[in-house]
Amino acid sequence: MTEELNLVEIAKKHVLLLQSRKALKGRCPFHTDETTSLMIIPHTNMFKCFGCGAEGGPVEFLMRIENKSRNEIISRLAKQNFPA
Numbered sequence: 001m002t003e004e005l006n007l008v009e010i011a012k013k014h015v016l017l018l019q020s021r022k023a024l025k026g027r028c029p030f031h032t033d034e035t036t037s038l039m040i041i042p043h044t045n046m047f048k049c050f051g052c053g054a055e056g057g058p059v060e061f062l063m064r065i066e067n068k069s070r071n072e073i074i075s076r077l078a079k080q081n082f083p084a
């Protein structure tokens with residue numbers, strides 16, 4: 001289920017993404033970023049920030065953006081995919 005999450009689609013809602021050679025770059029939402037430290041690599045579905053060291057996949061991105069635990073994110077996503 002979580003493997004199907006598209007990190008680029010999620011990140012686009014929060015960060016203005018600029019295309020660079022192999023990745024997308026943007027201002028990191030997890031620290032005060034004056035440059036574009038955040039890199040999103042579409043083919044691995046991972047992000048990495050060279051400023052604050054944040055990294056991970058779509059679930060980690062949502063955990064940080066929403067300041068929630070992994071379980072909260074996963075159970076919310078499960079509800080979205082399979083509404084009761």
Ligand SMILES: [Zn+2]
Pocket residue numbers: 028029030031033037038049050051052053054
């Ligand atoms: Zn950062």
